[in-house]
Amino acid sequence: MSATAELLAAAEGGIIGDGRTGANLALGIGALGLAIGWLALARAGHRVSTGNARTIGISAIAAGLAGTILAVLHLATSSGGPGTGNGLVGAIAAIPLGLGAVYLGRRALTRSRHADRPAGRMTV
Template identity: 75%
Template sequence: MRATDALTVAAEGGVIGDGRTGANLALGVGLIGVIIGWLALARVAGRIRIGNARTGGVAAVGVGLLGTALAVLHLATSSGGPGTGNGMVGAVVAIPLGLIAAALGRRALTRSRHAARLERERELGPV
């Protein structure tokens, strides 16, 4: 098979090409952010004892915003519309996924601050 034939097959959607790679990357980063945020919330609730909820919350916010930025960048630079094989639908799905990850991370940060304040009050009395 010649290189031109391989590129033609890739352009027709037979192989994942460069058009979908950016959207898949944004989806993956957003999904990782949601998982990190969920684990951070589980740490705050006490269901998981390993790790730090604040670190997980900050990581979830950062990864979620990175996934959202990658998706917006992909949407801004891709040509065509939905169904053309450029990964636009995947990028559109990745935007709320990244925002959900950031929201989960923010919630974990807020809950961990509240839990730390309650623990301080238990030790020292009302401040």
């Protein structure tokens, strides 16, 4: 491949086309949110002593929502079907990752709320 053809391919989106870039971004943010959610859940269970469980849980929820919204927007705007190279399958895979991050972040918030409550006092 000549240098001109490589520059032309890079200008058009390169190996990873414009369609796959949005899906990969949604996948990355969803996976990051899932990792943050696991960290928040571990912190809420007092197994890890880094950071505040509530702050980390809120961050996991925010990253999960961002990943899910990006994936749904990519699904709504992509043309063609699976296997066409526009990232449709990646966007479909990013939705459960983002929702899992939201679930783990919410669960960490609930655990941290129960851990902060005094042991001798019941509140309804």
